[in-house]
Amino acid sequence: MPRTEHEFAVTFSRRGHKDGADYLVGQVTSDTWVRFAEYELAKSVFHRFGSRVGDLIRIALSVFAVDRMARRDWRRDSGGSRVIRLSVNVTDTDFWRDATVIRLLIEIMELVGSDTWHFEFHGCEPEFDYLYTDEGSAPRVCMYSGGLDSVAGLARILHQDPSPILAVTTGHQALQRRRVIEHTARLSARYGADLRPIIPRAALVNPPEWKRQEPTQRCRSFLFAAIAGAVACAEGSSEVMVLENGVGAINVPLMPGMAVGARTTKSSHPRFLRLMTDILSGVAGRRIDYVLPHRGRTKAELVRALAEDGLSEVALSSVSCVHYPVRAAAKQCGYCPACIGRRQAMLSGGINEPNGTYQYDLFGQRQLVNAVPNDKLDALKANLLHMEDLRELEDGGTPDWFLQYVLGTGVEEHAESLGPWADLLRRYRNEWLELISLGRSRGWRWAHWPSPCVAA
């Protein structure tokens, strides 16, 4: 049975809104549009975008919209892979029709979404004439989601060097804007830094009902990276910082073989960042790198630094949960892989979260921990079993599964470069072992599960 095929032609125009601002609007289907608050960029980035940068934004918005509209059919393809044909209007057709550029786009989509994309570009007149000067002041630019890695990662950067930073968030989540503004204000105050949040919102207008949309949304990472890249282009910056910790960036699958298919996020994966660097550098006509300044750190190490700087409160106000907000209570679920990773990092990093933060508490009071139903334990169990896998990295070992994953997904291109990643994962495993010991002393039922092999 062939894979599901989807075809979209997205055409963009600029439209005024009742609030008086200009939006970039792309018609995705006869009923649905993608709308981007480009005035948020205009008012924050006082420099001119080149036409290719404008094109990159249109393409990324189209990908964001189509990724949500084109549902994966897991019954037809066990990897959930789709074939997507996308046509977009751009101003610089010569550039975008170049075989190397198309290939880069295809490889990016393939990596983040496990899909096969076909791109077609049609010409249109340039419209980006509303911004001011040509040369930016080259501040630093980072991608900022409002999650724990963003907060802790940015604090770490500012701790070392408080020179100006633009924190770029592509708003797509409830309460995200308020959270980001609050974080950046607190970090600015703590480090005396000129930290400016830029939060343009991207949204589908009149989308299909939620259950008819594709929930995985793996390709949205391309939009987030592209918008931050556009800011770096306009401001004359030479790099875009991605604030993910090293363990999260390479995202070694909790279960072997999990890194194939579309349900594993690769939004900070080193190969994704290399591909984005290539495409953005082509767009800008100069080298702009996406970099992972915390590739050598675990999440807990970042959290510890945050706590030492007296910023525990900011960490507590960040959100990591993939299910957030859980109903009206605006709680994090407590059992998804992201919540498990967050709680491990907070505890190992020395920040105690108050009771009631999570819908299910797997790391708190004994009675609550031991009352969590079995069907909410899969992610925790997968993490504990993962520690058993990571044990194979002890004593300098490089097991086949690790080699295949790291080289096969392009984390590194040569086996000789794996050492620092293995060291990082060994430290990460040690953090978990300490947490398991803590759990045993506190009477957490699950902490008694791991085999001697894990807990040794």
Add this chain to the structure above:
Amino acid sequence: MAENETLDLDHRNSGRWRILQKTIEGGARPEEVAEELFRCLITAVKRVVERIPLAEFLDAAKRNDEDALANIVRYRCKDARDYAELLQQAACVNRDASSILDSFLRAIVRAMLRRIQVRVDWPTSARLRLARPAIESLMNGPIVALVRKVAAHPDRKPSLPPRSAEQRQQDHEKLLLLSLRHKER
């Protein structure tokens, strides 16, 4: 769980893997688990041979032609993208057909046993962990034989080991039962 995915126990074509899970939950000996696991593996390879141009893939890997490998996964696989990507990862660290297939089959075994370990209750999971070395050791010979067979004829589907009529009937009933339960869910 949110990140539970591919080569998935929940997929409608994973009935045989779910039988393996039931076998393990029923406290089967390593020999019985290995036998059922091998049947699962053959079913998986049949699926791969049906959907991925394996001969072309192995030939491109031998030539170290990464573009050709990527194009096969991108444009030539009818579906089963998860298996294709796993195969591609195996080809990143191996060149000859036998090593790639060996690595690929062991990765499938590892992946599916781990999925089952996560799915079952903790005592069963712990029991499976203890039994794994024995199971993997029992799987060595059959995997090597299967690799040899597939490497020699990459476009030919391997056949399942013969079973008695009674065993076939039991298999059929188990699959039917699991299918009904799967639909109910």
